[in-house]
Every structure is written in C-alpha cells, then in structure tokens.
Amino acid sequence: MTSVSRETWRLNRRLLALAILPALALILAGCTKVEQPKGWAAPVINGDTIYLSIQGKHLVAVARNGGAERWRFPDGRTEKDIELEGIYGEPAVVGDRILIGDHGGNLYSIATADGSLKWTARTNGSLIGAIAVSGDLAIVGSGDGYVYAFALSDGAQRWRTALGDHIWSRPIIRDSLAYVPVLDGRLAALDVATGTLRAQPAFKASAGLPTTGTLAGNRIIVGSLNKRLYAVNIADGSTAWSFPGENWFWTTPLVDGDRVYAGNLDHVVYALNLADGSLLWQYDTAAPVRSAPAISGGMLIVASTDGVVHGIDAAKGDRKWATSPLDTNLYANLTLDGAVVYVQGENGAVWTVRPDDGSLAQFRAKP
Amino acid sequence: MITFLWDNILVNPMTNALIALDHALFGNFGLAILAFTIIVRALTFPLTMRQLHSTRAMSEIQPKIKDIQKKYKDPKRRNEETMRLYKEAKVNPLGCLLPMVVQFPVWIALYQVIRLTLAGAPENYVDLSQRLYSFAYIQHAVPVGNSFLWLDLGRPNIVLPILVGMSMWIQQRSMTLTNAATSPQQQQMNNTMLWMMPVMFGWFSLTVPSGLALYWLATNVVGIIMNGFVFGFGTLHPAKLFSFLPFRRGPGTTVAPRRTPALNAVQSQVTAEDGDTETRTSDGAATRNKRKNRRRGSGGGAPPARPKS
Numbered sequence: 072m073t074s075v076s077r078e079t080w081r082l083n084r085r086l087l088a089l090a091i092l093p094a095l096a097l098i099l100a101g102c103t104k105v106e107q108p109k110g111w112a113a114p115v116i117n118g119d120t121i122y123l124s125i126q127g128k129h130l131v132a133v134a135r136n137g138g139a140e141r142w143r144f145p146d147g148r149t150e151k152d153i154e155l156e157g158i159y160g161e162p163a164v165v166g167d168r169i170l171i172g173d174h175g176g177n178l179y180s181i182a183t184a185d186g187s188l189k190w191t192a193r194t195n196g197s198l199i200g201a202i203a204v205s206g207d208l209a210i211v212g213s214g215d216g217y218v219y220a221f222a223l224s225d226g227a228q229r230w231r232t233a234l235g236d237h238i239w240s241r242p243i244i245r246d247s248l249a250y251v252p253v254l255d256g257r258l259a260a261l262d263v264a265t266g267t268l269r270a271q272p273a274f275k276a277s278a279g280l281p282t283t284g285t286l287a288g289n290r291i292i293v294g295s296l297n298k299r300l301y302a303v304n305i306a307d308g309s310t311a312w313s314f315p316g317e318n319w320f321w322t323t324p325l326v327d328g329d330r331v332y333a334g335n336l337d338h339v340v341y342a343l344n345l346a347d348g349s350l351l352w353q354y355d356t357a358a359p360v361r362s363a364p365a366i367s368g369g370m371l372i373v374a375s376t377d378g379v380v381h382g383i384d385a386a387k388g389d390r391k392w393a394t395s396p397l398d399t400n401l402y403a404n405l406t407l408d409g410a411v412v413y414v415q416g417e418n419g420a421v422w423t424v425r426p427d428d429g430s431l432a433q434f435r436a437k438p
Numbered sequence: 439m440i441t442f443l444w445d446n447i448l449v450n451p452m453t454n455a456l457i458a459l460d461h462a463l464f465g466n467f468g469l470a471i472l473a474f475t476i477i478v479r480a481l482t483f484p485l486t487m488r489q490l491h492s493t494r495a496m497s498e499i500q501p502k503i504k505d506i507q508k509k510y511k512d513p514k515r516r517n518e519e520t521m522r523l524y525k526e527a528k529v530n531p532l533g534c535l536l537p538m539v540v541q542f543p544v545w546i547a548l549y550q551v552i553r554l555t556l557a558g559a560p561e562n563y564v565d566l567s568q569r570l571y572s573f574a575y576i577q578h579a580v581p582v583g584n585s586f587l588w589l590d591l592g593r594p595n596i597v598l599p600i601l602v603g604m605s606m607w608i609q610q611r612s613m614t615l616t617n618a619a620t621s622p623q624q625q626q627m628n629n630t631m632l633w634m635m636p637v638m639f640g641w642f643s644l645t646v647p648s649g650l651a652l653y654w655l656a657t658n659v660v661g662i663i664m665n666g667f668v669f670g671f672g673t674l675h676p677a678k679l680f681s682f683l684p685f686r687r688g689p690g691t692t693v694a695p696r697r698t699p700a701l702n703a704v705q706s707q708v709t710a711e712d713g714d715t716e717t718r719t720s721d722g723a724a725t726r727n728k729r730k731n732r733r734r735g736s737g738g739g740a741p742p743a744r745p746k747s
Contacts, residue, residue: 108559159560174559199560237581239560254581278578281563296580319567336567359564376564402561417561 108157108174108197111361111402114413114421117164120183125419125438127157130171132186135408138421138435142186144179149187153179160201160241161404163209165223170209172198178211178219180226190226194219200283201241203249205263212238212251218259220266230266234259241283243291250305252280252293258303274308276301281319287326287345292333294320300333300341302348312348316341323363323404325371327385332371334360340373340381342388352388356381363404365412367426372412374401380414380422382429392429397422399437448547449554450569454576456555461579468586471552471649475656478544479664490668493613499527552649555582556592591649598651603640605658610635612665612673 110127119135125143132141145153156175163170168189172178174197180189196214203210208220208229214237220229236255243250248269249261256276260269276295284293290302290311300320302311317337324333330351331343336359342351358377365372371385378397383390399416406413411423413434420437424430452474459470479486502523510516554566563581570576584592610632643651666674673679 109561111561157559277574279581297574297577321564321567336564359568361564400561402564 108159109417110157110159110174111404111415111417112158112171112201113161113362113404114406114415115162115164115169116406116408116413117169117183121413122162122164122169123415123419123421123435124158124162124171126417127174128155130155130158130162130169130181130186132183133435144181144186144188146186153188153191159197159199159239160211163202163204165204165209168223170202170204172200172202172211174198176213176215178202178209178221178226180209180223192219192221192226192228196237199237199239203242203244205244205247205249208263210242210244210249210263212240212242212253214238218242218249218251218261218266220263232261232266232268234268236279239281240293243284243286245286245305248305250284250291252282252284254279254281254296256280256295256297258284258291258293258308260305260308274301274303274310282321283323285324285326285331287331292324292326292331292345294322294324294333294335296321298335298337300324300331300343300348302331302345314341314343314348314350318359321361325364325366327366330385332364332366332385334362334364334373334375336360338375340364340371340383342371342385354381354383354388354390361402365405365407365426367407367410367412370426372405372424372426374403374405374414376400376402378416380412380424380429380431382426394424394429394431397431444547445569448543449550450571452547452551453554453566453569454571454573456551457570457576457579457582458573460555460582461575465579465583466586467555467582467584467591467649468589468652470582471586471591471652472656474548475653476660478548479657479660482544483664486664487668490665494669495527499523548653549646549650552647552653556584556647556649586649586652589648589652591652592647594644594646595648595651596644598648598655599640599643602643602651602654602658603636605655605662606639607632607636608674608679609658609662609665611679612662612669615673615678 108127110124112124115122116135120132120141121135123131123133125131129143129145131143133139134141145155155173158171158173160172164183167183168180169183170178170180176194176196176198178192178194178198181187182189194213194215194217196216198211198213200212204223207223209223210218210220212218216236216238217231217233218238219231221227222229234251234253234257236253238251238253240252244263247263249263251259251261253259256279258274258280261267262269276297276299278295278297280293280295282294284291289305291305292300292302294300296319298316298318298320300314300316302313304311316335316339319336320333321336322334324331326345329345331345332340333343334340338356338358338360340354340356340360342353343349344351356373356375356379358375358379360373360375362374366385369385370391371383373381373383375381378399378401380394380401381390382392397416399418399420401414401416403415411425414422414424416437418437420433421435423432423434456470456474459473460467463469463473503520506516506519506523510519554562554569566580570580584590589595589598614628614632639654643654662674
C-alpha cells in the first residue's frame with residue numbers, strides 16, 4: 072500500500088468511525104434507555120365488570136361476559152393531562168368508586184359508572200403495592216417511605232407516617248392496625264385511625280420485604296429478599312417459622328386450609344405446612360415465579376414469567392397440565408372467577424384458563 | 439453462547455461489583471458509580487496509556503513521514519523509509535486501535551450494568567434477581583438507592599448532559615492542541631470530531647438514566663487528568679482551549695509536545711532535491727548547510743524546544 076493510499080485509508084477509516092458513532096449511539100440509547108414501568112396489576116372483578124390495567128397506561132372497564140369495553144381512564148379527552156406511569160397494585164373497588172395508584176406516585180379515585188375522575192392524591196414516591204381500605208380511609212404505602220391515609224370522599228390526606236424505606240406492599244388491616252411490610256425488612260404496625268407507629272418488638276428480616284403478606288389467623292406470611300418466607304406472629308412480631316428458598320420470595324403467598332403456597336424467583340413453587348413451615352412438595356416451573364397463584368378444585372394454578380401457566384395437583388405437587396408459552400411475560404397475580412382463572416400478560420393481553428384441564432381462551436387481545 | 443459469555447464474563451460480575459460497592463459506600467449509589475469508574479479506568483490504565491503514547495508518537499513523527507513522502511519518488515523506497523521510521527520510533531500504526539477495541543465491550547457492558555442495577559421499573563428487579571451472586575452482602579444490598587446529590591439516578595437529568603458534553607469537548611480539545619493535523623483534511627476531521635462527539639454524547643446522556651451520564655462525566659474527567667499527565671496540563675489553560683475564538687487567536691495555537699523517547703530515538707535524514715542535508719542529533723542541536731526557509735506557524739507543529747546548555 073502506498074503512503075498516499077495509506078493516508079487516504081486513515082481518513083476513510085475516521086470517516087467511517089464518524090458515520091458509525093451516531094448509529095452506535097442510537098443503538099446504545101435503545102439498549103440502555105430507562106425501562107418504562109408497565110405495571111403488573113391483576114384483573115379485578117366487581118359484579119359484571121372486570122377492571123384491567125392495560126400496559127400501565129390505562130384502566131379499562133370491560134364486560135365480564137364478552138369483554139366489551141365500557142370506559143377507559145384516562146380517555147384522553149376529559150383527562151388530557153393525566154398519564155399513568157404503570158399500575159402495579161390491584162385496583163380497590165369501594166362502593167361506586169375504584170381506586171388506583173401508579174408508579175408516578177398518584178392515587179386516583181374514579182367513578183365505576185363512567186370512568187370519570189373524582190379526585191387525585193399525590194405522594195412523593197412510586198405506588199407499587201395495592202391500596203387497603205379501612206372505614207372511610209384509603210391507606211397506601213409509597214416508595215418515598217411513607218404510609219398515607221386519604222379520605223375516600225375527597226382524597227384529603229388524613230395522616231402520613233414515615234417508615235424509613237420504600238414500601239412496595241399493600242398494608243394488611245387487622246383489628247384497627249395496619250401491618251406494613253417495608254423494604255428495610257421490618258413489618259411495621261400502625262394505628263389505622265391516626266397512623267401512629269405501634270412501639271412493639273417489631274419483626275425485622277435481614278433484607279427487604281418486597282411483597283404483600285397474607286394474613287393467616289394470628290400470623291402474617293410474607294416473603295423477603297433474603298430468600299426466606301416468614302410466618303410472623305402479629306401479636307409480638309416474633310418469627311413462628313421461616314423457610315429458605317434459592318432466590319427472592321416476591322409473590323403474595325396463598326393460604327388454603329393448612330397449607331401455604333408460594334412462588335419464588337428461583338423458578339420453584341413451594342407448598343409448606345402452615346403450622347411449622349415444613350416442606351410438603353415443590354414444583355419447578357423452569358422460570359421465575361412472580362405472580363401469586365390461584366387454587367380451584369384441588370388444582371393449583373401458577374404462572375411463570377416465561378409465559379407458561381401450570382396446573383399442579385395441590386395435594387401432591389404433580390403437574391397436571393401446562394400451556395404453551397404465551398407471547399408475553401407473566402408478572403400479574405392470577406384472578407380466580409368461579410370456573411376460570413384470568414391471566415394477564417405484560418403486553419396487555421388477557422386470557423382465561425380453565426383450572427381442570429388448562430384450556431386457554433383469549434379474553435382480550437393485546438392493544 | 440455469546441449471550442452466556444457476555445453475561446457471565448462481563449455483565450454479571452460488573453453488576454455484583456457495583457452493588458457491593460454501593461453497600462460498602464454507605465448505600466450511596468452515586469459514589470459507587472464514581473468508584474466503579476475509577477476502578478475500571480485503573481484496570482484499563484495500561485491500555486489507555488499505550489493508546490495515548492501511541493497517538494502522540496504517531497503525531498510526532500508525522501512531519502518526518504511527510505518529509506519522506508516529499509523526498510522519495512520511488513514508492514518502494516518511500517515505504518521502506520516509513521517502516522524504518524516506525525521501527526525506530528517504536529510505533530505501531532495500528533497500536534492505537536487495539537486498546538480501543540479491548541475497551542469498547544467494557545463500556546457497552548457498563549451501560550447494561552448501570553441500567554440493571556438502577557432498575558427503574560420493578561420488572562427489572564426480576565431480571566436483576568437472576569444475576570446476583572449468593573453472597574448475603576450483595577443480596578441484602580438490593581434495592582439500591584436512586585438519589586445522589588440533586589439527582590434521581592434512575593431518570594434523565596438536564597444538567598448532566600451539559601456537563602458530559604463540556605467535559606468531552608475539553609478532553610477532545612486538549613488532544614487536538616497536542617496532536618497537530620498534518621493536512622487540511624485531517625484538520626477538518628479533527629474539528630468535526632471536536633464538536634460532533636460532545637454533542638452526540640450530550641444528546642445520548644439526555645435519553646438515559648442520569649446514573650449513566652454520571653459515569654460518562656466521571657470517565658471524561660479521568661481522561662482529562664490522564665491526558666494532562668501525558669501531554670501536560672498546559673493544554674487545559676482557557677487561553678489555549680478557546681484559542682480558536684477570534685478575539686483569542688494569537689501566534690501559535692498548538693502546544694509543543696514534550697520530547698519523548700520516540701522523538702529522541704529518531705535521527706532522520708532529509709535529503710533535499712539539491713543534496714543539502716539537515717541533521718538533527720538526539721540533543722536537539724541542529725546543523726544546517728543549505729536549506730530553504732520553511733514557514734513555521736499555526737497549523738504546523740512548533741519546533742521542539744532545544745535543551746538549555
């Protein structure tokens with residue numbers, strides 16, 4: 072190669088690099104931009120209406136029979152300035168209103184009749200957990216570390232209490248107390264009327280409690296990021312038992328009789344004895360399990376994040392059926408409605424599954 | 439297979455290291471990003487220094503290459519002289535490429551790592567859970583905090599892209615001052631790079647979490663400091679940085695590079711058409727028999743400073 076052509080090649084190489092760099096920047100931007108929260112709120116059934124969160128951007132009310140859309144919020148006309156940022160907690164239906172919280176930290180009260188907005192309340196952090204209702208109060212934990220109580224009638228803030236770390240769970244209401252799992256590992260107890268933090272020997276795990284617990288008698292069953300599932304005595308905060316998994320417990324445990332069923336991000340669904348936490352059986356789904364299971368007629372239905380729905384014998388842990396992978400991630404809890412289970416995908420599509428044989432039918436196509 | 443190797447050799451180890459740093463630095467993820475950047479730059483320091491020295495050496499011998507191109511008509515002889523020059527200066531023309539090729543996947547992996555660990559959406563934590571090692575020290579550090587100074591590290595920020603662009607411009611400009619172009623085309627190329635890179639990366643920083651932009655800013659600052667140690671901190675003087683402005687323009691917009699082994703090792707013979715010769719010895723003394731005056735000034739390299747006797 073002559074020196075002239077070498078110089079030309081050097082300049083051409085630089086030109087090529089200059090041309091590639093913008094394209095590379097575009098690709099990198101696509102690979103690395105912020106993942107927009109989509110939400111994983113499960114379908115909620117109320118009467119003849121099902122409320123669905125569609126890709127975290129809309130709450131849609133559809134007919135239970137047939138799936139015809141009745142209204143959606145926001146509709147882009149009357150609520151022009153509202154943009155939902157991902158709905159993670161299941162909506163709460165209270166009388167003629169439905170409450171939703173989004174990742175942007177806003178709580179909305181919407182009329183169930185027509186989807187019109189009644190009021191908005193704001194927090195300074197993401198609302199990941201669902202909303203608890205007690206009396207005339209809506210109680211919700213926020214990513215800013217506070218538990219808020221808003222009046223159901225007009226959204227006025229009645230109290231808020233600092234718990235010191237993110238709250239991604241729904242408060243559990245029992246005997247005028249709200250039990251709140253916190254991401255610093257504590258299970259805090261607040262007075263529902265005033266928000267006063269109860270001074271008691273509090274339960275504290277070595278890592279965060281990311282999910283809503285399940286009340287079982289005088290215990291709360293709750294999973295932790297330290298890979299353990301705990302049964303906590305609510306009277307004194309002591310640990311009744313704990314069970315170790317191989318990864319995070321991030322599903323809301325299902326209690327059925329004397330058993331506890333909990334999925335884990337280690338791909339396994341565990342069935343434990345409610346009394347002492349001993350293992351009854353375990354089932355490998357081959358993918359992380361984030362959504363809470365459902366049970367119907369002795370069949371445990373579990374959705375794994377790879378889009379497969381499994382039917383498992385609740386007594387023995389044997390696989391009875393499994394669907395072929397749906398073309399979406401499954402993070403949302405399963406919703407049992409009599410003879411069918413509603414399964415909502417991350418892409419906004421909804422299916423019904425029959426627990427007895429696993430037959431799948433699409434209820435709503437992805438938008 | 440490629441994804442498996444990519445994840446297990448680069449992304450997952452970096453992810454766990456960043457989370458461990460966050461835990462060690464009092465749960466401050468911004469400090470963890472800064473510390474991680476410094477660690478990565480330290481690990482790639484030999485490659486970076488090799489790249490800088492190679493770049494500078496190439497620049498220093500460019501005038502001599504140009505002289506060879508002028509003086510030798512025979513392409514074969516021209517190539518021989520050029521390769522001899524490279525050998526004496528211990529310069530590999532492709533030497534500047536290899537360090538960049540090695541570093542580039544590291545930077546790409548870092549982008550992914552910061553995206554994973556910041557986990558703006560809870561769905562991302564499910565992915566993160568599959569990448570964490572079993573050590574309790576790491577498991578108990580999740581989730582990481584998003585706040586650093588006034589920043590939400592999980593969301594884009596308007597200030598950081600400006601700082602990223604400015605710091606990159608300063609870095610590019612200081613390199614331009616020490617590596618003078620040898621042709622008008624190359625000068626144009628340098629000018630394009632000088633403005634295009636900062637604008638591009640500033641725009642890029644607008645679209646990503648500010649944790650990524652913080653990483654780029656820290657990388658640029660470390661790069662400026664490293665350039666300063668190699669080329670001298672004089673290039674950072676505002677008078678030199680902004681010498682391209684009309685009211686700043688004065689005699690000499692380039693900075694004389696320090697004498698390096700590459701320059702000292704070269705003893706070139708430039709044969710004029712009329713047979714005159716100029717010989718420069720390693721101590722910088724010059725003897726000239728007959729030589730036409732050559733224009734020296736802006737756009738060309740200033741002659742190296744002669745050592746004081």
